[in-house]
Every structure is written in structure tokens, then in C-alpha cells.
Amino acid sequence: MELDSLYQEVILDHYKHPLHKKLSSDFSAQVHHVNPSCGDEITLNVMIKNGLVENVTWEGVGCSISQASTSIAADLMIGKSLADALTTVDSFSQLMSSKGTDAGDEDILEDGVALAGVSKFPARIKCALLGWMAFKDAALQSKE
Amino acid sequence: MTPNFSPAEIRKDFPIFSKTMRGGNRLVYLDSGATSQKPRQVLDAERNFYEQHNAAVHRGAHLLAEEASIAYEDSRGVLAKFLNANDDEVIFTKSATESINALAYSFGNSAPNSRFALKSGDRIVVSELEHHANLIPWQQLAKRTGAELVWFSIDSEGRLDLSNIAELINERAKVVAITHQSNVLGTIVPLDEIVKQAHNVGAVVVLDACQSAPHFAIDVKKLDIDFLAFSGHKALGPTGIGVLWGRSEFLNQMEPFLTGGSMIESVTMSEAKWAPSPKRFEAGVPNMAQAVGFAAAITYLNNLGMENVANHERDLTAYALKKFSELRGVEVIGPKGNKERGSVISFTMADIHPHDVGQVLDQYGVAVRTGHHCAWPLMKKLGIVGTTRASFYVYNDEADVDVLIDSIEQAQKYFKV
Numbered sequence: 202m203e204l205d206s207l208y209q210e211v212i213l214d215h216y217k218h219p220l221h222k223k224l225s226s227d228f229s230a231q232v233h234h235v236n237p238s239c240g241d242e243i244t245l246n247v248m249i250k251n252g253l254v255e256n257v258t259w260e261g262v263g264c265s266i267s268q269a270s271t272s273i274a275a276d277l278m279i280g281k282s283l284a285d286a287l288t289t290v291d292s293f294s295q296l297m298s299s300k301g302t303d304a305g306d307e308d309i310l311e312d313g314v315a316l317a318g319v320s321k322f323p324a325r326i327k328c329a330l331l332g333w334m335a336f337k338d339a340a341l342q343s344k345e
Numbered sequence: 346m347t348p349n350f351s352p353a354e355i356r357k358d359f360p361i362f363s364k365t366m367r368g369g370n371r372l373v374y375l376d377s378g379a380t381s382q383k384p385r386q387v388l389d390a391e392r393n394f395y396e397q398h399n400a401a402v403h404r405g406a407h408l409l410a411e412e413a414s415i416a417y418e419d420s421r422g423v424l425a426k427f428l429n430a431n432d433d434e435v436i437f438t439k440s441a442t443e444s445i446n447a448l449a450y451s452f453g454n455s456a457p458n459s460r461f462a463l464k465s466g467d468r469i470v471v472s473e474l475e476h477h478a479n480l481i482p483w484q485q486l487a488k489r490t491g492a493e494l495v496w497f498s499i500d501s502e503g504r505l506d507l508s509n510i511a512e513l514i515n516e517r518a519k520v521v522a523i524t525h526q527s528n529v530l531g532t533i534v535p536l537d538e539i540v541k542q543a544h545n546v547g548a549v550v551v552l553d554a555c556q557s558a559p560h561f562a563i564d565v566k567k568l569d570i571d572f573l574a575f576s577g578h579k580a581l582g583p584t585g586i587g588v589l590w591g592r593s594e595f596l597n598q599m600e601p602f603l604t605g606g607s608m609i610e611s612v613t614m615s616e617a618k619w620a621p622s623p624k625r626f627e628a629g630v631p632n633m634a635q636a637v638g639f640a641a642a643i644t645y646l647n648n649l650g651m652e653n654v655a656n657h658e659r660d661l662t663a664y665a666l667k668k669f670s671e672l673r674g675v676e677v678i679g680p681k682g683n684k685e686r687g688s689v690i691s692f693t694m695a696d697i698h699p700h701d702v703g704q705v706l707d708q709y710g711v712a713v714r715t716g717h718h719c720a721w722p723l724m725k726k727l728g729i730v731g732t733t734r735a736s737f738y739v740y741n742d743e744a745d746v747d748v749l750i751d752s753i754e755q756a757q758k759y760f761k762v
Contacts, residue, residue: 204708213761240721325700
């Protein structure tokens, strides 16, 4: 079924058991992002020190795609250099705009490639991007 | 089932129902609360206007200008009759949103001694049920004028709490802007009491009829309201056309919102004098083909009979509410019974977000609305992030409800809840 390309098992797992979904008390930047068209919202904390993403934590409400995608993004970013993390975000953004023609680079995106199917559903792309854009925003704020 | 009312026959007039949807399914369109589908009669009316009569109305001495003007004004007549109003009280706008904004700006533009002028200490009354379109224009007007915005609360079933009506609509109230039927919950608002109290204190009543006028007969004289807005596209008509109705004695005292061509009595380089209503509020070349299409939609509804439409939707909603009550893990948000309620059913599902519900339903050809429905404050009040909403119209039948219920059960299987 067409739906299976959207809701991969990995996504449903992350949705039911999200990673790093508890806001840390300390952070170098905190952002709050909302999706005004559907009401999804997340608060995301980053701790970036000396160009290294030490921690990413978050809290939020939203659909399975937005919540799973944020879980995947948070887990992926922790331990990366800031530069690598931002490149990864770009790679994911490209995947989302691929209209289903790109399977994604698993070496870079890891579980994130499970979201490749989202790019075939234009209404859901913004759901998938919510956590990644929040991370990018927080990371750039930390840099300043 | 309503006697002599056949959604299956009605669907034959709507070309879109021959479309094949995701999964090879037929279209089960349950999103008429957002916008309705359009019958061939409406599409033909628009096309015919462009092919046979197109010219700028109220200008030019040629045959086409004459025909276009007649078609446009006849359309106004159809709308006026539909509302039991006078022709000069019906103003064509581009949407209900524009209608309400036009009113709010007109009030804001009033001279200080006008009955429509607002100032610090005055009050605008709305409710927690409002669609953003009947909330934000009033928020903004309150901000611009210093007036206070106050609102009716709702109870747990989504009914308006009128217990403090005299306190809310007190002698400081100038405008009471209220929805006729909630776009999210289907609640039909008890207008009589509100109108009576508003008029007792000299306030005007603005009715957002977007979710009511397409579904049951409206008589502005019987309702005793002062202004009303609704849109064509939710009533089988085209997009780009809406109506603002107001009492003519009010409209002719009011300031226009948009100024420009057509809306003037006379103009000099430094001054302009406004034309009487409706022209006063219709600056520029209007959406003529859309007005004609709107009238064709109203004629279509009149041919079905608004009482039949209302009965059909009431029966279908009763059927759907019964089916919903038999589902596990699904909660109807809003009135559970069928009294004073329209053909809109909002629901939430345990552990499945509305967006995901909508996605699974789409796989079965079922089109519903998901999310906050442009009523974010209402969602916050209800303590939910959003709902999935099924809304019914003339072309829906019990078989559609059955597909909806089946696909809800499929969503539960899919998400293993």
C-alpha cells in the first residue's frame, strides 16, 4: 500500500518511543517552532560547546511524522561537529524536496532515510522538517 | 433517509465524483465545511457568462455591458431572496472573510459621533467558538480603537455558556459578532437570546453564517440580526465570491472600506461622495462570473429545497453519530446529540494524531479536514491539538459514512491502537 512508503516501521517506532524527548535544564540555545497550518509545535534545546553538538533535547506535540522526525534528528545530531550537523540538515532538506526520486544517503542520514517517502506527500513535508529546522535555528543561535 | 432526496442522483451533477482517488477508490468527500464541490450547473453558468455576456458591469453603453449588468444584478436578487432580504442590502465581496473585514474597517472608519464608532470603554463581544475569520478582524478593531474584546465561553459539549450574557453584552457593548454554527463542533448557537440582549443595549449583531446558510434556510428578518456574512464556495458556488448583508438603513450610514471606481455618487480632485448601498461597498469591477455562478448554486439549492437539505443532513448526522458511538477509541468532540447541531462531526482518536488519521483515510478515498480548523483558541480551550472533521452536504449518503467508519477502523489497525 502507498501508505507504507510514508509510515515505515522505523517511523512508527520513533513515534511510540521518541528519543531525547525531555528538555534538558541547561542549553546554549532554546527554540520554539510551530507549524501554523496544523498546530504541531516543539521546543528544542541544544548544547553546543567548542563547535561540538553535545546534546539535543526536545518536547512537543504533533503527528507521527513530525514527532518521529524530531526524534531521529535529535539522536543523529548529538556528537556531531556543528559543521557536520548543518551539512546533515541540508542533506535531509534536499531529500524532502526530491519528490520521491531520492532514497537518501544512509551513511549521512541513518534512520532519517526512513522519511524519504514523505517527499511524495507534499502536505507532510513540513511535518518532517519541523524538528530539523528547529535544530538548525537553535544551532545558528548558539553560534552567534 | 429523507424522502425524495437522492444524493446518488445529486452526485451525477458533480463532475468531480467521477475522479479516481488514492488506492483506486471512489471519492468520499467529507470536507464541505472547508469548501463544497460544484455542480455542472454552476460551472456552466460561469462559462456561459464569459462566453455570452462578459463585460464590465455598470459601465459602457454596449449590449454586453447591459447583459452583464443584468446578469450580475439578477444574481444579487437571487441572493437577496435566499436570505429574505432586499436587493440593495446584498453586497458582493470576494469572501466571507472580506465581508467581515469590510464591516470591521467600516466601523473603524466611522466618524466619532456615528453609532458604529468604537472608542475606549466600548465593547466587542465574540465567542470561543469563532473561526479566525470572525475573531481576528474584531481583535484588530479593538486594538485600533481601544475597545475591549470580550467573549462567551463554551461548556464541555461545546455549547455557548449564556449564564453571564447580561454581564458580557452590557450597555457598553457596541458589536456582537457571533458564528451561527461552529465550523469545528457543529454547535448551532442560540441566537434569539443573544440578539434580544444585544438590541436591548443598542449593540448590532453580526452573524457569521458560513456554516449555516449553505445548510438550512436563513431569514434575516426572522433572525432580527443586523449583518451577515457567508461565502459562495461553501454553498456549491465558486471561490472568489461572498456576501455581506446588512440592514439598508445601517449600510447607508456606514463608511466604505475599499474606495475606487463604481462606489461613488460624485468625485472632484479633492472630495468624493459615496453612492448608496450596495454600490458604496463594491469598489472596482466585481467578480461578475463568480456572482453569476453563486446565484446558480443558490438556485440549485432552492431546487433541492433548503428544508430537504436540512432534513437530509440532520438524518445523515444522526446516522453518523450513532455509528461513531459504536466505535471504540474514538471520541466525538462537541455535541453528542443531534439537537441544535449541524452536519459536522469532529473527533479525536486515542494515540493517533488527526494528521495521521487524515492520511490513512485519504488512502481509502475519504477526504476530511484535520488540524485546528482555523479555530486555534477553541482547540486550546478544549485542551486538544486538533481534531479530524467530517462534514456532510447534499451529495453525501449513508454509504459515505460507512466508508468513513471502516477507514477509521483501518487507521486503528495501521497504528496498532
